[in-house]
Amino acid sequence: MKKRNISVYIFLKPKVLKVFLDQKKTRKRPNIFVRDEQQLSESVNSINESYSDDKDIDLVREDTGEKTAPRDWIMAAGQSRRIWNELYKVIDSSDVVIMVLDVRDPPGTRCAHIENFLKKEKPHKHLIFVLNKVDLVPVWVTQRWVAILSSEYPTVAFHASLTHPFGKGAVINLLRQFTKLHSERKQISVGFIGYPNVGKSSVINALRSKKVCKVAPIAGETKVWQYITLMKRIFLIDCPGVVYDAANTETDTEKVLKGVVRVELVPDPEQYIPPLMERVKPEHLSKTYGLESWEDSEDFLSQLGIKTGKLLKGGDADTTLCARMVLNDWQRGKIPYYKPPPGFEEPLSAQDQEQEPITKKAELNVAEESDSEEETENVTTPTEENENATSTDSDEEEERKREKQEKLQLAHEAYMSSLTSKQKRSLMLRNKRKKVGTDFYEVTNVKNRNRDR
Numbered sequence: 001m002k003k004r005n006i007s008v009y010i011f012l013k014p015k016v017l018k019v020f021l022d023q024k025k026t027r028k029r030p031n032i033f034v035r036d037e038q039q040l041s042e043s044v045n046s047i048n049e050s051y052s053d054d055k056d057i058d059l060v061r062e063d064t065g066e067k068t069a070p071r072d073w074i075m076a077a078g079q080s081r082r083i084w085n086e087l088y089k090v091i092d093s094s095d096v097v098i099m100v101l102d103v104r105d106p107p108g109t110r111c112a113h114i115e116n117f118l119k120k121e122k123p124h125k126h127l128i129f130v131l132n133k134v135d136l137v138p139v140w141v142t143q144r145w146v147a148i149l150s151s152e153y154p155t156v157a158f159h160a161s162l163t164h165p166f167g168k169g170a171v172i173n174l175l176r177q178f179t180k181l182h183s184e185r186k187q188i189s190v191g192f193i194g195y196p197n198v199g200k201s202s203v204i205n206a207l208r209s210k211k212v213c214k215v216a217p218i219a220g221e222t223k224v225w226q227y228i229t230l231m232k233r234i235f236l237i238d239c240p241g242v243v244y245d246a247a248n249t250e251t252d253t254e255k256v257l258k259g260v261v262r263v264e265l266v267p268d269p270e271q272y273i274p275p276l277m278e279r280v281k282p283e284h285l286s287k288t289y290g291l292e293s294w295e296d297s298e299d300f301l302s303q304l305g306i307k308t309g310k311l312l313k314g315g316d317a318d319t320t321l322c323a324r325m326v327l328n329d330w331q332r333g334k335i336p337y338y339k340p341p342p343g344f345e346e347p348l349s350a351q352d353q354e355q356e357p358i359t360k361k362a363e364l365n366v367a368e369e370s371d372s373e374e375e376t377e378n379v380t381t382p383t384e385e386n387e388n389a390t391s392t393d394s395d396e397e398e399e400r401k402r403e404k405q406e407k408l409q410l411a412h413e414a415y416m417s418s419l420t421s422k423q424k425r426s427l428m429l430r431n432k433r434k435k436v437g438t439d440f441y442e443v444t445n446v447k448n449r450n451r452d453r
Contacts, residue, residue: 079243086225087193090239091118094191096126096178098171100198103131103157105339106145108258109195111244126178129155132199134166137338144341160202168206172230179233187233196220196241197259197331204228204236213238217332218262259331269323273297276330284336288329301326 034040053059091097097118101109106129118127129149134142134157142157149155154174159166175190182188192200196219204213212228214221219241228236243250243260255261256272257279263269274297277285285300286292290307294300298319304310304326305317312318329335416424 083240083242086240087114087242090191090193090225090237091122091125093189094125094237095182095185095188096128096175096190098128098130098190098192098203100130100132100192100194100200100203101149102195102198102258103134103137103142103145104333104337105258106131106149107339108254109198111193111242113244114193127153128174129153130167130171130203131155131157132160132203133333135159136333136336141338141341141344144344148341158203158206160199160206162205162209162211165206165209171203171207175230175234187235189227189235189237190230191237191239193239194241195243195258195260198241200241201238204238207236219260220262256327257330263324263327263331266324266327269327270297270301270319273301273323273326276326276335280335280337288335 034043091114099111099114115127118125129152131142131145131149146155146157156170156174157167158171175188179188192204194200197217201213201215201222205211205215207230208228213226222238222240224240226238228238230236241260243255253272253275256263256266257276266272277297277300289304291300291303294303301319301322302317305319305322308322308325310318310321310325326335330337419427
């Protein structure tokens with residue numbers, strides 16, 4: 001009994017009770033993130049100013065019965081963390097970054113996020129724009145976009161083809177200049193980035209003149225980055241296509257029409273035909289598919305299904321299959337389309353191209369006076385009175401014509417001798433470049449452009 005009482009007495013000692021039963025007398029110091037009351041009031045005011053009802057989750061809202069449907073999983077293509085990791089690996093490993101753009105829609109395939117990232121975090125890396133697929137648009141559209149984008153970064157027009165490439169020499173010469181700029185290094189790496197289905201792997205194959213990268217006219221063919229040797233000192237890095245724009249600002253229609261999503265995985269492809277028909281001219285659709293007229297998109301798909309033989313059991317046209325066919329032709333470049341450059345929303349006609357000034361005085365640095373221009377007009381072009389002058393005697397008329405021609409020739413030679421070499425070149429350019437324009441889609445076989453090769 002005594003031992004048991006002793007053990008109980010040990011637990012009843014004040015030190016032991018303090019350890020097991022008594023709580024701490026000192027309380028924790030609160031975490032205060034402000035120095036004084038003034039800073040606290042400023043932080044509260046900034047929070048109140050940045051408050052918005054749309055972002056408040058706890059706010060009670062009226063139930064209208066309408067709910068936004070969950071976004072389809074295929075619309076998140078090109079935005080996974082794995083692909084973004086591949087992109088940043090390519091950027092970190094590259095000395096020169098080439099952003100491949102689709103010339104049909106250069107602003108839609110640019111990435112302001114990557115450009116700002118390179119300016120702030122990687123200012124020592126060089127950025128180049130390559131406008132691919134220039135064979136699908138008229139020449140003047142390519143010239144305008146190259147002139148606009150060249151004010152920001154070096155821009156090269158390119159046509160990716162193993163047999164007939166365009167712009168290959170310009171890109172290789174540009175890369176050789178960068179090797180001379182980085183002469184202290186043994187080699188430089190060039191990374192190719194861009195949207196899916198803009199032709200990054202095709203550009204690399206065209207530079208090598210050999211199929212070294214797997215290519216396909218659908219998005220998502222390149223899965224991981226890969227190194228390709230272009231020369232002894234130049235290495236190329238192929239990157240998977242990344243959709244840079246956030247999901248909140250880019251709609252599903254824009255993604256489908258940019259070629260980001262595979263057509264066979266798109267649900268309800270009929271809903272994307274009306275915006276496609278708004279972008280394409282009716283005469284181009286009628287020439288591509290051989291249809292004369294239609295009322296709306298449903299009538300267009302039904303006529304196309306009947307003509308191509310894509311029918312259901314009851315004899316009705318399979319509009320879903322026809323819509324997928326049209327979207328496939330759109331992504332493969334068989335339907336003519338381009339986004340006009342700023343200031344040229346209306347296409348240039350043949351008359352406008354003839355009347356448009358080809359060369360500007362600021363570009364040629366030629367200061368021609370108005371008197372000299374009037375003199376050239378008077379020398380080179382006969383007046384209406386001289387053209388309409390008639391004489392009864394044919395011999396006298398011939399003699400007058402000869403005298404006039406001799407005078408005109410002598411005056412022209414005297415005027416040309418008074419001009420400087422720079423003014424002569426500008427005059428030759430003016431007379432040489434004034435050509436009658438033609439419709440690109442009437443002259444060029446866009447749908448089957450490699451048939452005659």
